[in-house]
Amino acid sequence: MFKKLVQYVMVGLLAIAPVGGLLSAQTTKVAAASTPVSLPTTPQIDASAAIALDPATGQVLYEQNADQALPIASMTKMITAYIVLAQIKQGKLTWEQTVKPDDLIYQLSQNKDLTNVPLQADGQYTVKALFQAMMVASANDAAMMLANQVAxxxxxxxxLMRQKxxxxGIQDAQLYSVSGLNNEFLGAEVYPDSPADAENEMSAADVALVAQKLLADYPEILExxxxxxxxxxAQTSDETAMSTWNLMLPGENNAPQDYVVDGLKTGTTDKAGDCFTGTATKDGQRILTVVMHANGEDTGRRFIETNKLMQYVFDGWEQKQLAQANQSLAPYKTATVKYGRQKTVQLITNKAISMWVPKGTTAANIDWHYQAVKGGAKRQLEAPIKKNVQIGQVMPQLNGVTTQYIGQAPQSQLRTKTADPKANLFVLIGEGIKEFFTNLF
Known part of the structure; x- marks a missing residue:
């Protein structure tokens, strides 16, 4: 017994050493909040797939068959646009550079059954004009000219698209063309060894991720x-007035009344049907939607279904700040400190925490999920502990709802607001003796 007592006294002495202990990361969850959240009535979107999300965080607000890979048609051009904008940012391409069509692209531009801009066989066109034609008028020949210039x-x-x-993290994409056209229109430019009728395919969730990346890295796309x-x-022999295919823009036939659409990309082929990746703002809050193969007889069916989706989000959800920066969270206000003078340290968030919640949501509807970085699930640290040390990550969760994200879910840090040095030698020896008798009995 004396030998064991000495061991516990030595524990106290060893605690004087400057290096604290680390426990493996664990995940824990507070007890469920007392009140389940009340969700808004979910709309029925008449389409093969659909998704709505917050582009800033990737929080999914609605999904319908969002993981099935389907033809995406000219929504493909968002990937093309991303790569072109990256080339410009890196200085490998400039807006003023001119590009000449090759013979295949020139012949394609003469096909009146396809969406193109009129080209001259010996014409020279700026990158800016081609980019505008690709993203506003969905010109296939413009996308192909940009691709040739880049690669x-x-x-x-x-x-390059496949690698991007x-x-x-998109694993199931099938990409064969830079424009979204079916292989039957591409002649000698079909991707090697691809099926004769191959067409680009992705899931609604993956298309949304592409759009999210485009908005995050190149927000100027909205201009x-x-x-x-x-x-x-303009002011050349090729001068042609062109219009958008996005009829939800202000002033167009399907423009909404109480929110503003400013992008992003339509898509139409026989296989894909009518598709639309849209983004809109209301009261300073932006959402992103994807509708694939909209059904119905109305020629504006993709916009009708998109409006249902956007209206559902704006009417029933809101982005709400759940915690301020440097705020204590009720379940995680403190952590215990072994061998410390104060025995505890206060914990605070490193930044403000927000998420989209159904309107009417209160703090009683929010659970907080915690993942330890230091101290394990019980948040027990070992002195000395400095101020402003991260000990874990927290993430809000709606009670009764499985919150989904595309891409990496956002997390906020819990950090120490106060410090706690080690107790003096005599206190540490006393703690070692106390620990001995506690474990003995």
Whole structure:
């Protein structure tokens, strides 16, 4: 017994050493909040797939068959646009550079059954004009010219597209063309060894992730996509007035009355049907939606279904701040400190925490999920503990709702607001003796 007592006294002495202990990270959850959240009535979207989310965080607010890969048509051009904008940012491409169509692209531009801009066989067109034509008028020939300028060939640009979506964690994309056209229209430019009728496919969730990346990294894209009309080749022999396919823009046939749509990309093929990736703002809050293969007889069916989805989010949900920066959270106000003078330290958030919640949600509807970085699930630290040390991460969760995110779910840090040095030698020895007798009995 004396030997064991000495061991516990030595525990107290060893606690004087400057290095504290670390426990493996664990995840814990507070007891469920007392009141389940009341969800708004879910709309029925007449389409093969649909999704709505907060583009800032990736929080999913609605989903319908969002994981099935389906044809995406000209929504493909968002990937093309991302790569072009990256090239411009890196200085490898400029807006003023001119591009000449090759023979295949020129021939394609003469096909009146496809969406193109009129080109001259020996014409020279700026990157800016082609980009505008691609994103506003959905010009396939413009997308192909940009791809050739960036990568040298359609095949090599598709390889860049495949690598980019893989970098974003998209695993099931099938990409064959830079524009979204079916292989039957591409002649000698079809991707090597691809099926004769191959067409780009992705899930609604993956299309939303592409749009989220585009908005996050190049928000200036909206300066282009909010344009309803523009002139291609102004003051040249190719001067052509062109209009958007996005009929939800202000002033267009399907423009909503109580929120503003300013992007992003339509898509239509026989396989894909009528598709639309849209983004809109109301009261300073932005949402992102994807509707794939909208059904119905109305020619504006993709916009009708998109409006149902956007109206559902804006009417029933709101972005709400749940905690301020440097605030204590009720379940996680303190952590215990072994061998410390004060025995505890106060914990605070490192930043303000917000999420989209159904209107009428209160603090009673919120659970807080915690993941330890230091101290394990019980948040027991070992002195000395400094001020402003991260000990874990927290994330809000709606009671009764499985909150989903595309991409990485956002997390906020819990950090120490106060410090706690080690207790003096005699206190540590006393704690060792106390621990001995506690474990003995």
């Amino acid at each position: 040298g060939s359609q095949k090599d640009f598709v390889d 979506v893989a970098d974003w 282009t996509t909010k344009q309803a009309h523009f002139t291609f080749g």
